[in-house]
Amino acid sequence: MKKANTLITAALTAGMVTSVLALPTSAGVVQKGAVDASKLPEGTLIYSEDFDGFTSDKTDIVLAKLGWEKVETLTAFTMNLQVNDGKLIVDNIDAASNDSYALIMDSDYLKNVCNQDYTYEYEIKYTATGNNSRYISLLCNYDGKDNYNTADIRVGGGGYNQLRKGSSWIHYQGDDSALRASGSDSLYEKLFGSTHPVDGMDFMNKSLTIRVETSIANGPTVYVNGIKAGDMVQNKDQWNSIDSYAICFKASKLISAEIDNIRIWTGLSDAPIEPVAEPIIDTNITESAKTGDSMAVILLASMAVVCAAFAVKAKKSK
Secondary structure (H helix, E strand, O other): OHHHHHHHHHHHHHOOOOEEEEOOOOOEEOOOOOOOHHHOOOOOEEEEEOOOOOOEOOHHHHHHHHOOEEEOOOOOOOOEEEEEOOEEEEEEOOOOOOOEEEEEEOHHHHOOOOOOOEEEEEEEEEEEEOOOOOOEEEEEEEOOOOEEEEEEEOOOOOEEEEEEEOOEEEEOOOOOOOOOOOHHHOHHHHHHOOOOOOOOOOOEOOOEEEEEEEEOOOEEEEEEOOEEEEOOOOOHHHOOOOOOOEEEEEEOOOEEEEEEEEEEEEOOOOOOOOOOOEEEEOHHHHHHHHHHHHHHHHHHHHHHHHHHHHHHHHHHOO
16 A cells, blocks of 8 residues: 555656746747737837857858848848857958848838837947957848948947948937047946056957937937937937838948847837746646556556455455
8 A cells, every 4th residue: 555655646746747937049029920019018029139049150050040131232241150158159350351231120020110119239249350440230220221220339439329321421429428428428438437448449348238229209329338328419300211120230340249138129118028938838747747647547446446355355254
């Protein structure tokens, strides 16, 4: 009887259904199908890529896994991409490198997102550069060519909040913004203090979180590690002048970096609403549960037969 009880307990224990709370890795596009941001709460994630879930040192495989597409309408694509240890490794440092572009999401998908207030964010650490003006950025309102809005945070410590129209670069920020200021008003000193690297590469090997709040009424406002770096104070007539909504990843020539946690969400909140984890039932464990339940029934039935046999024997012996 003790042995039977032990078997039953073991069977039932093995058959317990367990669940875990898990969020998808390499989530990419979060909202499936046609998206209308006006019907979503502020802070709803539209895109989230944390570069977890796979490893590759092949650019084409990385692009395919991410669902990104090479764009070569302006220049040949020279950027080498790897995913390792949950980060996107960008290598575009070669002397023969070009500015390189990869489409993240197209205009058709984003037209009812980026025609309203939205925010994007990514983490970056520059690891090598050819000069202090090099950068990596996301391009908004990208038309597939040379028209887009962007915030360039340069490895030398400054940057621009700007619009590109062909060969023209139209600045939204003022010269007194942290992006352009020097000394104690500069972005670097607001973030890291007054001691600068001697080579002038202020942001080399610095961990930066770049967030751009994109207001339809007031234009883009750039934050770096939570510090306001520059908003739109000039050329306001140029804002909303591109009839396109795609978002693109750009690496300038002569730059290498590590990228993580690219996210885009509705509205102008400091952070998105984190998705609520849903329980995922392990079907293998569930099958074990079924097997365990069946074993328990068989054992109980066997015990009943044995008990009945003992009862019959006892009755005959009287």
